Each structure stands twice: as structure tokens, then as C-alpha cells.
Amino acid sequence: MPTLFGTPVRRREDARLIRGEGLYTDDVRLPDMVYAAFVRSTHPSARIRVDASAARALPGVLAVFTADDVAGRVGDVPTAWLVPDSGLRTPPRPVLARDVVRYVGEPIAMVVARTRALAADAASAVNVAYEPLPHVTDARAALAPGAPQVHAGVPGNVLFTWHAGDREATDRAFAEAEVEVSLSIRNQRLVPAAMEPRTAVAAPTPEGGLTLWTTSQNPHIARFVLSGMLSLSEQRLRVVAPDVGGGFGSKIPVYPDEAMVAHAARVLGVPVKWTETRSEAFVATIHGRDQVQDVAMCGRRDGTITGIRVRATANMGAYLSLAAPGVPTILFGLIVPGAYRIGAVDVEVVGVATHTTPTDAYRGAGRPEATFLVERLVDTFARRIGMDAAEVRRRNFVPASAFPYATPTGLVYDSGDYAAAMDRALEAVGYEAMRRRQEDLRREGRYLGIGLSTYVEVCGLGPSKVAGAVGFQGGLWESATVRVHPSGKVAVIIGASPHGQGEETTFAQIVADALGAPFEDVEVVHGDTAATPMGWGTYGSRTTPVGGGAVSLAARRVADKARRLAAHLLEAAEEDVVVTDGRYHVAGAPARSLSFADVALQAHLAWRLPDGMEPGLEASAFYDPENFVFPFGCHACVVEVDRNTGEVRILRYVAVDDCGRIINPMIVDGQVHGGVAQGLGQALWEGAVYDESGQLVTASFLDYALPRARLMPHIETLHTETPSPHNPLGVKGVGETGTIAATPAVVNAVVDALAPLGVEHVDMPMTPERLWRILSRAQGRAPEEVRA
Amino acid sequence: MQYRVLMRVNGRPVERETEPRTLLVHLLRDELGLTGTHVGCDTSQCGACTVLMDGRAVKSCTVLAVQADGHEIVTVEGLADSVDAALRYGGLHPLQEAFARAHGLQCGFCTPGVLMAGADLLSRNPDPSEADVREALEGNLCRCTGYENIVAAVRLAAELLRERQQAGAGRPAAHAAGGGD
Numbered sequence: 010m011p012t013l014f015g016t017p018v019r020r021r022e023d024a025r026l027i028r029g030e031g032l033y034t035d036d037v038r039l040p041d042m043v044y045a046a047f048v049r050s051t052h053p054s055a056r057i058r059v060d061a062s063a064a065r066a067l068p069g070v071l072a073v074f075t076a077d078d079v080a081g082r083v084g085d086v087p088t089a090w091l092v093p094d095s096g097l098r099t100p101p102r103p104v105l106a107r108d109v110v111r112y113v114g115e116p117i118a119m120v121v122a123r124t125r126a127l128a129a130d131a132a133s134a135v136n137v138a139y140e141p142l143p144h145v146t147d148a149r150a151a152l153a154p155g156a157p158q159v160h161a162g163v164p165g166n167v168l169f170t171w172h173a174g175d176r177e178a179t180d181r182a183f184a185e186a187e188v189e190v191s192l193s194i195r196n197q198r199l200v201p202a203a204m205e206p207r208t209a210v211a212a213p214t215p216e217g218g219l220t221l222w223t224t225s226q227n228p229h230i231a232r233f234v235l236s237g238m239l240s241l242s243e244q245r246l247r248v249v250a251p252d253v254g255g256g257f258g259s260k261i262p263v264y265p266d267e268a269m270v271a272h273a274a275r276v277l278g279v280p281v282k283w284t285e286t287r288s289e290a291f292v293a294t295i296h297g298r299d300q301v302q303d304v305a306m307c308g309r310r311d312g313t314i315t316g317i318r319v320r321a322t323a324n325m326g327a328y329l330s331l332a333a334p335g336v337p338t339i340l341f342g343l344i345v346p347g348a349y350r351i352g353a354v355d356v357e358v359v360g361v362a363t364h365t366t367p368t369d370a371y372r373g374a375g376r377p378e379a380t381f382l383v384e385r386l387v388d389t390f391a392r393r394i395g396m397d398a399a400e401v402r403r404r405n406f407v408p409a410s411a412f413p414y415a416t417p418t419g420l421v422y423d424s425g426d427y428a429a430a431m432d433r434a435l436e437a438v439g440y441e442a443m444r445r446r447q448e449d450l451r452r453e454g455r456y457l458g459i460g461l462s463t464y465v466e467v468c469g470l471g472p473s474k475v476a477g478a479v480g481f482q483g484g485l486w487e488s489a490t491v492r493v494h495p496s497g498k499v500a501v502i503i504g505a506s507p508h509g510q511g512e513e514t515t516f517a518q519i520v521a522d523a524l525g526a527p528f529e530d531v532e533v534v535h536g537d538t539a540a541t542p543m544g545w546g547t548y549g550s551r552t553t554p555v556g557g558g559a560v561s562l563a564a565r566r567v568a569d570k571a572r573r574l575a576a577h578l579l580e581a582a583e584e585d586v587v588v589t590d591g592r593y594h595v596a597g598a599p600a601r602s603l604s605f606a607d608v609a610l611q612a613h614l615a616w617r618l619p620d621g622m623e624p625g626l627e628a629s630a631f632y633d634p635e636n637f638v639f640p641f642g643c644h645a646c647v648v649e650v651d652r653n654t655g656e657v658r659i660l661r662y663v664a665v666d667d668c669g670r671i672i673n674p675m676i677v678d679g680q681v682h683g684g685v686a687q688g689l690g691q692a693l694w695e696g697a698v699y700d701e702s703g704q705l706v707t708a709s710f711l712d713y714a715l716p717r718a719r720l721m722p723h724i725e726t727l728h729t730e731t732p733s734p735h736n737p738l739g740v741k742g743v744g745e746t747g748t749i750a751a752t753p754a755v756v757n758a759v760v761d762a763l764a765p766l767g768v769e770h771v772d773m774p775m776t777p778e779r780l781w782r783i784l785s786r787a788q789g790r791a792p793e794e795v796r797a
Numbered sequence: 798m799q800y801r802v803l804m805r806v807n808g809r810p811v812e813r814e815t816e817p818r819t820l821l822v823h824l825l826r827d828e829l830g831l832t833g834t835h836v837g838c839d840t841s842q843c844g845a846c847t848v849l850m851d852g853r854a855v856k857s858c859t860v861l862a863v864q865a866d867g868h869e870i871v872t873v874e875g876l877a878d879s880v881d882a883a884l885r886y887g888g889l890h891p892l893q894e895a896f897a898r899a900h901g902l903q904c905g906f907c908t909p910g911v912l913m914a915g916a917d918l919l920s921r922n923p924d925p926s927e928a929d930v931r932e933a934l935e936g937n938l939c940r941c942t943g944y945e946n947i948v949a950a951v952r953l954a955a956e957l958l959r960e961r962q963q964a965g966a967g968r969p970a971a972h973a974a975g976g977g978d
């Protein structure tokens with residue numbers, strides 16, 4: 010009988026964080042600690058010669074490492090998602106550039122000095138002679154004949170070509186269709202911009218090993234990969250991810266930098282710290298998205314969608330980051346049909362090397378790019394046949410009766426009621442009335458728009474056999490140990506590594522419920538490979554559905570044993586023992602009872618155990634889910650576009666999300682808010698831009714527009730609850746839904762607003778300037794003002 | 798060249814020799830071990846480093862340590878003690894209490910700076926509207942919360958503060974009350 014499940018319990022994490030008592034990696038200070046700084050390429054493509062002699066001679070400088078110093082000692086940075094049947098090429102990525110540099114920001118040398126300031130000074134004293142080579146930053150341009158080649162081993166800059174669906178069936182569907190619509194979409198490059206920059210502190214241990222504190226979403230993966238790169242056995246390498254200040258995917262990969270910090274500590278025999286500056290972060294930490302797509306949808310005039318075709322070019326940057334190949338393929342292509350029963354699907358993606366910062370998973374990772382194109386196509390299709398966009402969606406939804414539903418791309422959707430979620434959103438936003446208002450305002454020459462996004466996404470990454478089948482070089486299970494101390498206090502020790510998502514709280518809710526232990530007595534331990542069982546980490550909205558599965562199984566094992574012991578102590582049959590208000594007693598006879606703490610103590614004293622029962626009270630579980638989970642929902646956005654300034658005002662934002670059963674509604678809503686903000690950021694403000702010379706021009710918070718409080722609308726959150734049959738808790742992930750759903754909702758709203766002007770699509774970010782140009786052109790202003 | 802700076806930090810007198818180029822945030826973090834104040838950028842944009850100087854929110858990455866000479870600094874570690882004990886909720890400043898109640902933080906990295914900006918606002922405006930709060934947080938970036946619950950938390954804090962004050966609990970939301978020592 011769950012009592013805490015479903016309630017907005019206050020977060021466990023907050024007590025330390027609101028007092029400034031969190032421990033982020035940069036807060037780690039050790040005796041004799043010295044500081045590292047990197048020399049990074051200022052050219053997108055060049056042959057280099059490095060002279061570090063002046064830097065080495067500076068006072069306070071302990072070492073300068075260049076490619077020559079680490080050759081044979083620190084391995085290349087690996088790519089760990091080897092997508093099959095794609096002709097994948099994984100060009101070598103040295104930790105420090107050897108002879109050539111391939112993007113602005115690529116590490117060339119690392120300096121270690123007594124203070125941070127001395128390290129920075131010494132880094133600028135390293136002399137790098139650049140002999141510029143031709144460069145290319147745009148993916149389509151990189152595919153053109155004669156384009157500069159990023160890697161000798163990657164002809165034509167093609168890293169992979171991946172396909173999903175059935176090309177012939179789709180060609181047939183298009184040939185037979187009554188209606189066909191198409192769009193050219195640019196899903197622009199984004200900067201994840203977690204507020205905490207990446208940081209690493211490495212300290213040698215007396216046994217010849219290392220402890221590495223690092224800003225990681227997955228310390229066990231970091232250890233696994235780094236132990237290989239450093240040729241250091243895993244038991245000698247302890248990786249700790251203490252409080253981590255956001256990741257959004259950017260703290261999944263193992264980067265050259267952290268490996269070099271670890272190497273330097275090993276060589277110098279003292280603790281070494283490196284803290285990325287924000288300016289560094291913009292070029293040295295992965296970027297996300299960056300696809301150009303030609304997409305088309307076909308169907309009948311009655312609103313039935315019969316086919317979808319996608320030709321996408323994905324800009325992978327200069328090297329393939331850890332999980333990068335899986336993002337624009339598996340995580341993108343398989344979900345292209347979205348919430349709709351579309352018979353014919355044909356997706357082709359070409360992954361391209363360019364002279365830019367590598368791209369990898371950024372919140373949503375592939376699924377936003379897929380959802381954006383299908384939701385834009387559905388709206389375009391609706392407009393072409395003159396049918397309301399909500400009605401077209403309704404006619405094509407996978408019906409609630411069709412689950413489990415197999416998509417033409419090979420996924421099996423677990424559960425859902427897509428129409429119910431949309432109805433909820435339409436009702437909340439007052440859809441019919443809003444449409445009438447739109448009519449009225451149009452007559453006044455005002456541009457009100459209503460945008461819908463009815464998404465379904467794939468997350469809760471697991472199971473492992475699927476990971477293997479799609480080339481992911483790891484498992485996707487999770488683990489948990491529920492350890493009861495003699496006093497009845499409980500440690501829940503998990504392999505995943507939450508960093509803001511609140512599982513210190515939600516997992517304690519699950520365990521307290523399962524054991525009948527007081528919530529205050531349950532503590533969640535994570536983030537330290539020396540203290541926690543192996544786990545694959547926190548990303549892909551998997552910690553609650555997969556990690557929670559492990560927690561729930563381990564807790565049930567402990568609860569079963571506690572009940573057996575309680576029955577024995579109460580001299581009752583096990584089936585007769587129930588737990589009420591935290592006390593174990595015989596059903597109907599609450600007078601004789603034991604608290605959970607009583608049972609825990611007896612388990613440890615072991616004086617009166619039933620025959621064959623082991624002492625102690627602890628259980629572990631390794632949980633590999635049966636399938637992914639598929640959250641869904643409908644976001645509705647109402648905007649007005651100012652006809653004079655091009656500014657978008659968001660009048661209403663309603664998010665209806667179904668993430669299965671909800672453990673803590675307060676935390677779920679928080680996840681939706683943050684996700685929506687990032688989705689809105691992409692739609693309206695954010696975009697990473699390289700100039701002609703290959704420099705990232707949006708390389709600070711001055712030039713790269715993150716959502717700010719003043720810009721953000723109020724977000725209304727609603728839910729439907731359709732349990733997932735795929736895990737013991739019935740939960741689905743919610744970390745990425747907002748980001749996936751929001752972007753198309755806003756763009757659909759703006760395009761809808763501008764429909765009277767004949768506007769069919771607007772590129773992102775939809776800045777006032779971009780919209781002003783569109784408006785000006787449409788309203789026939791002076792042409793010299795409107796060169797768009 | 799070293800300069801002597803003398804200031805009060807969270808109510809305690811602090812005296813340090815410092816280089817002229819040392820930023821206040823580094824003095825706080827590295828010398829005084831007050832690591833609750835964070836560094837999120839190097840262009841004065843993110844506000845993670847916000848502290849109170851003489852009761853006003855300042856970005857401690859834009860203040861040189863020597864400029865803080867003779868001033869009164871409050872960091873997140875001293876926030877609770879900066880108000881009268883009778884105004885606190887379980888030892889917390891009403892803002893801290895409100896942020897926990899209203900889920901105003903996720904990863905918590907921006908939070909200390911946001912709290913300090915909020916403290917400045919509440920000292921000037923005991924009943925801020927939603928728009929007032931959004932305006933006051935112009936200099937604070939948060940990548941986790943979409944600001945929704947931050948705004949709610951600051952307004953809730955204002956309410957909590959007013960409640961305690963109306964209960965006759967003490968002085969107004971004093972910013973630099975001097976702490977407990």
C-alpha cells in the first residue's frame with residue numbers, strides 16, 4: 010500500500026544545496042593541489058608545430074604536455090556507439106592534437122602550474138605555429154565534391170550512412186498518394202550550456218591508483234573508458250561524480266580533458282585540478298542537434314497520412330564523440346513516425362565530419378529532431394488539405410486499443426492514449442474559442458497562432474540486448490543495493506548518477522513505501538564508483554524507469570525477508586503479516602507489532618532467525634528492462650506575433666505529458682518546465698553559429714541566447730497517467746519530454762499565426778529579426794530593408 | 798604586489814593580503830572556503846556568483862577583492878543569519894525555505910546566486926509581482942528549471958516573510974543584519 014508514491018515530498022537534495030553546502034567538483038580542494046590549463050586550437054583546420062620551451066621555463070610551471078609527451082601513454086578517445094550497417098568510420102581522436110587541428114577549441118597542449126593564474130599565463134606562453142588548411146563547417150558543404158577533407162580516412166567526409174524503414178513501400182505510397190507536402194528543415198546546432206562548467210580533480214592514491222572527481226552523468230562509464238585510455242585497472246581508478254550542476258547530455262562523454270588531468274596527476278604525483286572556463290566550454294564541450302533535412306509526407310484528402318520520407322544530413326563535428334553515432338540514427342530515425350499510424354516510412358541519414366566542435370547527445374538527443382519534422386509535416390499536410398491540425402492528428406493517432414503497437418521502424422510502443430492527451434490540452438487551452446479569437450484578430454490584422462505538438466518519444470534506455478543489437482558498446486541495465494543498517498536506517502545505493510532530477514528523493518519514496526520505513530531514515534547513495542554497484546548512468550530519461558526498476562526489485566527482496574522474519578518473530582504465518590503505518594503485525598491484530606527498526610535489529614542480531622535464513626538485511630538487484638518506455642503527450646502553445654517588431658509573445662503554454670505513473674508530481678512538473686524552456690530556447694533564441702573563417706561566433710552568454718526569466722512564459726503542466734507495462738513501477742521517463750515537445754509546438758504556433766501571409770515554414774531560432782524580415786517581405790515593405 | 802583588504806563576510810571580520818587581480822569570488826571560494834558561491838561564466842552573464850555587498854546583489858566575479866575592502870558581504874552560507882532569528886523557518890532564510898517548498902532548484906548550481914538576487918529584491922519590494930521577479934532575475938541564468946518554480950519560490954518567500962513580520966516577529970528583511978556573532 011503505497012503512501013509516499015504519488016505525493017509531492019520535499020526534495021532530499023535541497024537541504025545542502027540551498028545552504029551552499031553542496032559539493033561540486035570545483036569545490037574539491039586537496040593539499041598540494043596544482044592546476045591545469047589547456048592550449049586550444051584557434052584555427053578550424055591547420056597543420057601545427059608546438060614549442061613549449063618558453064612555457065616550461067616559467068616559474069611555477071610543473072609540466073607542459075603535448076602530443077609527443079602522451080604518445081603511447083594515453084590512448085585515443087573512443088567512440089562507443091558503433092551503429093551497425095552504416096559503413097561507420099571512427100577516425101582516431103588523440104587526447105592532444107597530433108600535427109593537425111580539426112576544430113577551434115581542440116586541445117593541443119596542457120600546462121600544469123602551481124596556481125590557476127600561473128597555469129593560464131603559461132598556457133598563453135606555449136607557442137603554436139599554425140599553417141592554415143582549408144576548412145568546412147557546414148555539413149552539406151562538406152559533402153560537396155572537392156570539399157576540404159577532415160580526415161584522411163574518411164573519404165568525402167562521410168562518417169556513416171544509415172537507413173530505416175522500407176524505401177520501396179514508401180516510394181509506392183508517395184506514387185499512389187493524393188497529397189504530398191515537403192519541407193526543408195534546419196534543426197540548428199545548440200550548446201547544452203549546463204550552468205556548471207566541466208571540471209576534473211585527479212589525485213594519486215598510495216596504491217598507485219587514482220581518484221578522479223569529475224562532472225559526469227555516468228561515473229561508471231567514465232571509469233570503464235578511462236581505465237582503458239590510461240591502461241589503469243578499474244580497481245585502481247575511483248571515479249566520483251559529486252554534486253553535478255546539470256548535464257543535459259554534455260556530461261555523458263569522456264573528453265580528452267579529463268583523461269589528461271588524470272594522466273598529469275599520475276605523472277606528477279600530486280592532485281591536479283582543471284576547471285573549464287565558460288569560454289572554453291562553448292568550444293570544448295559537445296554541441297547538440299545540427300541536422301539539415303529534406304522531408305516529405307503523403308496521404309489522402311480525407312486526412313489519412315500514408316507515408317513519410319526523410320533525408321537528413323547530420324553534422325557530427327570533427328570527431329565522433331562517445332555516443333554520437335547513435336543520436337541521429339537510432340535515437341532519431343526509429344521514432345520518425347511519431348504518434349501516428351503511418352504505414353510507409355523511409356529514413357536516410359548521412360553523418361558528416363566537419364571542422365567544428367563534435368556533436369553528441371543534448372537533451373532529447375535525436376528525438377527532438379524527429380518530432381520536430383513530423384509535427385511540422387502534419388501541420389503542413391493539414392493546411393494543404395484544408396483540415397484542422399488537431400483533426401488530422403486525431404485521424405492518424407495510433408489508437409488506444411492498438412497497444413502494444415509495432416512501428417514500421419521496428420519499435421514496440423508500450424502503452425498510450427494519444428487522443429486523450431490531446432483532448433486534455435485542447436480543453437485546457439480552450440481550442441475552439443481560441444480559433445474564433447484568431448479569426449477576429451486576423452480581421453484586425455493581428456497574428457495570433459495556435460500550435461500543437463502531439464509527441465511520443467522513446468526513452469528509459471534499455472534493454473541491453475537491444476543496446477547490443479544497435480551497436481551501443483555497453484549494457485543498459487541498472488543496479489541497486491538496499492542495505493538496512495542494524496538501527497533500521499536504510500541506504501539505497503544505486504549505479505545511476507542523478508544530478509538534479511531528484512532521485513535522492515523519489516527513490517527514497519519507493520523504498521520507504523516498500524519497507525514501511527520512515528522516509529527520513531532512507532538515504533540514497535550515488536555517484537562514487539567505490540561506493541556504488543556498476544550502473545550505466547543518468548541520461549536518456551532512464552534513471553527512474555530503469556534505475557527505479559532495480560531499486561524497486563531490491564526493496565521488494567528486502568521487504569519480503571523483513572516480512573518473513575517478522576512473521577517468525579510474531580509466531581505467525583508469513584501470509585498473515587501486513588505492514589500498517591510502518592508496523593509489521595498480523596492482519597486484524599495490530600496490538601502485537603514490530604516496527605521496521607525492530608525487524609532490522611533482529612535481522613542483524615540473528616539470535617532468533619528462522620531456519621535457513623541468512624543474517625543481515627540487504628538485497629541487490631540488477632534490472633534489465635523488457636523494453637524501452639514511450640512517454641507521450643500534447644503541448645499546445647498560443648502566440649501572437651507582433652506585426653511591427655516580429656516579436657513572438659507566448660500567451661499560453663499548456664503541457665500535457667503522460668509519463669506513466671508519477672512518483673512525485675512536484676519533481677515531474679519541474680522536469681517538464683526545464684525541458685520546455687530548452688525547447689523554447691531552440692525555437693526562439695538559441696543557435697550556435699560558425700562564421701566563414703570557421704570561428705564559433707556565438708561563444709559566450711552574450712552571443713548565445715539562453716532563455717532568461719523575463720523571456721519565459723508561465724508553463725501550465727497537466728498529466729494523463731498511462732502506466733508502462735515494461736517496468737515494475739509503471740513509470741516512464743520525463744526528463745526529455747518537454748524539450749522534445751516544445752520546439753514544434755512553438756514553431757507550429759508561429760507558422761499558424763503567419764498563415765494569412767502565406768508563410769509555410771520558419772527557420773529556427775525565430776528571432777524578432779527573422780520574423781520581421783518575413784513580415785516585411787509579406788507586407789511589401791521597402792525591399793532594401795528585407796534582405797532575408 | 799599584495800594589498801590588505803578588511804571586510805565583513807557573513808558577519809565576521811575578515812582580513813587578507815591579496816593580489817590586485819584577485820576577484821572577490823576567488824577570495825570567497827579559495828581563501829575563505831565559501832564554496833557556495835559558484836562560477837558559471839567568465840563574462841559576467843550567469844549570476845551564479847551573486848552575493849550581497851552592503852545589502853545589494855553584486856556579481857562577485859566582477860568585483861575585485863580589493864574593491865570589497867571596507868564592505869559587508871553576505872554569501873549563501875550567511876543568508877539565513879542575515880535575518881532575525883524569528884523570521885527563519887527551521888534555521889533557514891524564508892527564501893531557502895520557499896525554494897525547497899516550491900521546488901525552485903534542480904541541480905542547484907545557479908541557486909545560491911538566485912537566492913542572493915532574490916534577497917536583494919525582497920529587501921526592496923516585499924510583495925513582488927511575477928513580472929517584478931522575472932525582471933529582478935534578469936542577471937541570473939538557470940538551465941534546469943525554466944524559471945517557473947524559481948519565480949514561484951521567490952513570491953512564496955515574500956509571503957513567508959510577510960507572514961512572519963505580521964506576526965510581529967521582528968525587523969524587516971534586513972539584508973546585512975550582521976549575523977549572530
Ligand code: FES
Nearest residue numbers: 838843844846858
Ligand atoms: S560567474 Fe557568471 S556572472 Fe559571475
Ligand code: FES
Nearest residue numbers: 903904907939941
Ligand atoms: S537549478 Fe540547475 S542551473 Fe538552476
